[in-house]
Amino acid sequence: MTGVQSIERAFAVLRALSLGPEGVTNLAKQVDLPKSTVARMLSALEAEGAVVQREAGGVYELGPLLDDLSPAGRAGTHLMRMARPFLNELVFVTNERAGLSIREGRDVLFLDHVSAVNEVEVRDWTGLRMPLHTIASGLVLLAHADAAELNGYFTEPLEQVTEHTVVDPTAITERVAAARGQGYAWTNSESVDGISSVAAPVRGTTGLVEAAIHVHGPAYRFPGEPGEQLVGEAVKEMAERLSNQMLRLD
Amino acid sequence: MTGVQSIERAFAVLRALSLGPEGVTNLAKQVDLPKSTVARMLSALEAEGAVVQREAGGVYELGPLLDDLSPAGRAGTHLMRMARPFLNELVFVTNERAGLSIREGRDVLFLDHVSAVNEVEVRDWTGLRMPLHTIASGLVLLAHADAAELNGYFTEPLEQVTEHTVVDPTAITERVAAARGQGYAWTNSESVDGISSVAAPVRGTTGLVEAAIHVHGPAYRFPGEPGEQLVGEAVKEMAERLSNQMLRLD
């Protein structure tokens, strides 16, 4: 099927604007279209809220609709604010690092990351993407996909990120089922060598799972003495408390 | 000027998908268009990266391009990760809260917010928007807009958020000029009663100002004994160190 010319042109304009605010004439040069065509694209995009004109007769920039549509942008304005106190509490309780993530296609996208203050040089996971099957957060997000989706996930090659990464569909299906059952999942060195992680699902305002919170730390000391079950249950409980607050807000 | 039908329809589909993943038939019902029309929109949006199909023949969801285009999404994947250690350090040095923000049209959008651990009930600014003229971050972002843009900002009514909000264009222009000169700006109770804030501009990989970092705290104790200049210079220096790292990455 061929494309849709106006959609291609509109997104060319949006991509040009992602480099910084620009006027009609400069945008026309960048996307190699007549000024009247670019003006019409901008007018239509402005009506949608995808661009805004900084002042009448002036430059255009990307608009708020894109934050509303962007999974990372949307989570950033609401879910992150709700989640932050729970992540802080998990850091306090476990003395490890905690984070929030969402699913993006075949990846986990880490939106927020909390460490103890003074860990200034920590490697922050904010903005990282990892394949779903390689990290606890991904397993709990897959646990709440339907069977066709899970099967669909296996139709493309699964990346072997470390030597410990599980890439056998049958084994992953079992782990996903276990995650569904107990409400949390663990991984160890499957995405980052030497790091273990536990995650639990967060329901959004619609009641559907739309994020995960996790705690991770060096495998040599985490989870340590409390054991996987006690720590897993603590993360699960925190995720449920966060989910309840999300549901109460609508 | 009339709109562009295909752009209107494409964004109708994107808005429908922002409620959750959906198939062609359901989307057709939601946007009240024939299945073939919706299929063509989806195919074009998929080619752009604005949507992805979870598996062949299955449901569609919003795609990674939207995070790439979204100002909040883009900052969330790169700038936030770079900024976090600097915010942590500012919290440590000032014993107040620190944050990162970007400009969105006439507003400041707060993307990240760091407090000391254990302040579990803190009111987090992540996701908040405030008009540019009411908060230090906004003044430093306006300080790096050109004169036409600043004049354009004044063509629309300026919101009186608190009784202390400065809404006189001449006075704002002076403050913006001062911010440009000294490299930081202060506000006190202009956006939130009883809160003072100091901000400095952050340059992105292109060398242009694209964000601000700030520290804020209760006005009765912040900035306290070090004084506005010493604290302002500290924030400015942190912003410059962050800017240097951003520039080095490209």
Place this chain on the structure above:
DNA sequence: CAGGTAAGTTCCACATCGTGGAACCGTTCT
């Protein structure tokens, strides 16, 4: 296992919608 149902995909005759050159308007500069 055959038949029915539903969802996604593809085709193509048709006409509606998007195109882009040109003119216009306002602002800035010399």
Place this chain on the structure above:
DNA sequence: AGAACGGTTCCACGATGTGGAACTTACCTG
């Protein structure tokens, strides 16, 4: 005052998008 530049608007024209219908695939039921 005139030139230059950028944004806006108009409209004759034809290229592109439309949507009904048919097709394909997968799943469910008796």
